[in-house]
Amino acid sequence: MPPVIDVVDLEKTYPDGSQAVRGISFSVEEGEFFGFLGPNGAGKSTTIKILITLLAPTAGQARVFGRDVRADATQTRTLIGYAAQEVGVDDDLTGRENLMLQGALYHIEPRTLRRRVNELLELVDLAPDADRQAGSYSGGMRKRLDLATGLIHRPQLLFLDEPTTGLDPQNRAGIWSYLEDLNRREGLTIFLTTHYLEEADRLCGRLAIIDHGRIIASGSPASLKAELGGDLVRLSFRGSDEETHAQRSRAAELLEGRAFAAAVRDDGSELVVTAREGGRALPQILRVLDEAQIYVDDLTLTSPTLDDVFLKYTGERIREDAPVQNWRNQRMAGFLRAGAGGRARRRP
Amino acid sequence: MEATQERAPAAGESLVSVDKMPRGLPKLASETWTLYVRQLKRLSRTPTIVVFSLIQPLIWLVLFGQMFSRIAHLPNAAQQFGGVSYLQFFVPTVMLQSVLFGAGQSGVGFIADIDSGFLDKLLTTPVNRLAILLGRVLGDLTRMALQILLVVLIGLAIGRFQTPTVSFYYGVAGIAAAMGIALLFALIMTGFNVFLALTTRNTEATFLIGNFLVLPLLFTSSAQLPIALLPVWMQNVARANPVTYAIDAMRSLLNGPAATPHHNTAVALLQALVILLALSAVTLTFATRKFRNTVA
Numbered sequence: 001m002p003p004v005i006d007v008v009d010l011e012k013t014y015p016d017g018s019q020a021v022r023g024i025s026f027s028v029e030e031g032e033f034f035g036f037l038g039p040n041g042a043g044k045s046t047t048i049k050i051l052i053t054l055l056a057p058t059a060g061q062a063r064v065f066g067r068d069v070r071a072d073a074t075q076t077r078t079l080i081g082y083a084a085q086e087v088g089v090d091d092d093l094t095g096r097e098n099l100m101l102q103g104a105l106y107h108i109e110p111r112t113l114r115r116r117v118n119e120l121l122e123l124v125d126l127a128p129d130a131d132r133q134a135g136s137y138s139g140g141m142r143k144r145l146d147l148a149t150g151l152i153h154r155p156q157l158l159f160l161d162e163p164t165t166g167l168d169p170q171n172r173a174g175i176w177s178y179l180e181d182l183n184r185r186e187g188l189t190i191f192l193t194t195h196y197l198e199e200a201d202r203l204c205g206r207l208a209i210i211d212h213g214r215i216i217a218s219g220s221p222a223s224l225k226a227e228l229g230g231d232l233v234r235l236s237f238r239g240s241d242e243e244t245h246a247q248r249s250r251a252a253e254l255l256e257g258r259a260f261a262a263a264v265r266d267d268g269s270e271l272v273v274t275a276r277e278g279g280r281a282l283p284q285i286l287r288v289l290d291e292a293q294i295y296v297d298d299l300t301l302t303s304p305t306l307d308d309v310f311l312k313y314t315g316e317r318i319r320e321d322a323p324v325q326n327w328r329n330q331r332m333a334g335f336l337r338a339g340a341g342g343r344a345r346r347r348p
Numbered sequence: 349m350e351a352t353q354e355r356a357p358a359a360g361e362s363l364v365s366v367d368k369m370p371r372g373l374p375k376l377a378s379e380t381w382t383l384y385v386r387q388l389k390r391l392s393r394t395p396t397i398v399v400f401s402l403i404q405p406l407i408w409l410v411l412f413g414q415m416f417s418r419i420a421h422l423p424n425a426a427q428q429f430g431g432v433s434y435l436q437f438f439v440p441t442v443m444l445q446s447v448l449f450g451a452g453q454s455g456v457g458f459i460a461d462i463d464s465g466f467l468d469k470l471l472t473t474p475v476n477r478l479a480i481l482l483g484r485v486l487g488d489l490t491r492m493a494l495q496i497l498l499v500v501l502i503g504l505a506i507g508r509f510q511t512p513t514v515s516f517y518y519g520v521a522g523i524a525a526a527m528g529i530a531l532l533f534a535l536i537m538t539g540f541n542v543f544l545a546l547t548t549r550n551t552e553a554t555f556l557i558g559n560f561l562v563l564p565l566l567f568t569s570s571a572q573l574p575i576a577l578l579p580v581w582m583q584n585v586a587r588a589n590p591v592t593y594a595i596d597a598m599r600s601l602l603n604g605p606a607a608t609p610h611h612n613t614a615v616a617l618l619q620a621l622v623i624l625l626a627l628s629a630v631t632l633t634f635a636t637r638k639f640r641n642t643v644a
Contacts, residue, residue: 053472054468054472077472078366081472082468084468086464088464088466089469090386092393092394101382103363104379105382105475107364107368107370108364112363113363133393150469152363155362156362
């Protein structure tokens, strides 16, 4: 059986010359929860827009269920569902009407559709509010309705483009548990893009880290973090600048080369020790320093995050708060551009 | 313990299959209908749009109708006005004006759907792309048909308080035909506004450019005064202005053949149809192309 998503050497250059995607390849198997993690402007949305048949690639191949998404667009559309960070809901229609409209465009037989709509309203806890206009919904409710409209035809593959951007932590957690349910209980294959580290970490079984239109690392969140070599122990010392500097240098000399410390690095204010097993290394580090009469002022033990992974590969941190621009404006004609807001995409 | 292949009842086979879907024209028709009904529902739920789009024509009819009420009776002008009151002369102008301004909504509605992500949501379904355009245009034409019908009714109502009262030469058939001409013009403007909106992707720009064109179009035509009463240079401009032909045809249909330069309703109607159909073919072609580009 072919993979659910199969992408080979995919490229996208917009008419304005910006290269959003520069030759990426990956595949997603049935039942996977696969994620694209990267900052805004990395090429995540562009890739998803190609996969959901809304955008033509410049080069390369994109296949969904073994079919070319361009050549077999109609067929592809019947198999996939989609929800984006922009909530694609008509505020003048009720929740139920939004679902019925979407279902009618898939030509689902009316009786089946009515049943499916009720089922989905229950699933996303909107049944009591089904006949109110969506404009009166809270942000979290609109998001849930949007998710439900993407599921109306029982897609075999769900695409989510930054699904929780703009939601407060509580609603975000709510959406996460719906998504986990869909993937684990119903076996729905999900492709998600996000610039939230926590979201990628919690939801994705496997992810690709993408930046400047290239995949720079991929694997399960645990394996990516394991590549960093273990936990980080950060030590700081008391005293004037010269004194702490001297203490850090001496401590570094003492810890360097020990079995429990994979790497020792002085970052200018703290001494950072990488340890395969931080909990076990901690007492040993302290014993060594104690014997040398170097007294630790403050100490933290952290497990590596995906941000550290991103940092390792790109030399910078993910910008979680960068502004996002409607992707269609990227393709806007040159004149009168000024009104459409700045461009979020970074130049190479 | 979880059974490996057990799925919850909500999961399972896809509810849609390409083989069972209608094809071609029936598919397009059914999808256009679905999206047209959406527009009607929106319209019925935002009564402010209908109410406010009524206030403007009301003001025009009352103020202009009064302001110029004596012109139509001046000794040398009466004949040019076709022997009717200025109010009655002015009714087709306000009808056309309503569609000129009203068509801006179509373009703006598209931008709203793009910005909200609703368009993308529609595009991920197997919907025929043309149905999205048709559903919206038909919905907007319905709204404007309502608006101009109300203009006619308001004209009749106000006309009751003056002598001679407002009365239409060909009755209901004439009103319907005049509305048809106005809607044909609405189609031209809708095409233009959709093109404008999809090009600028900006609500303010679309409104600004759209409205910027409307007033000059109206004032350099026979909309406010019979063409013979305009200065000569403006008469020349007016003869090149499609608004003149639409207005003249509508006046013939509402106020009788004496209301237009040719004194012939059929000629006025034929001229208007040829010009307006040609123009709507142009703007709709541009709009459709731009739309196909946008969603391709």
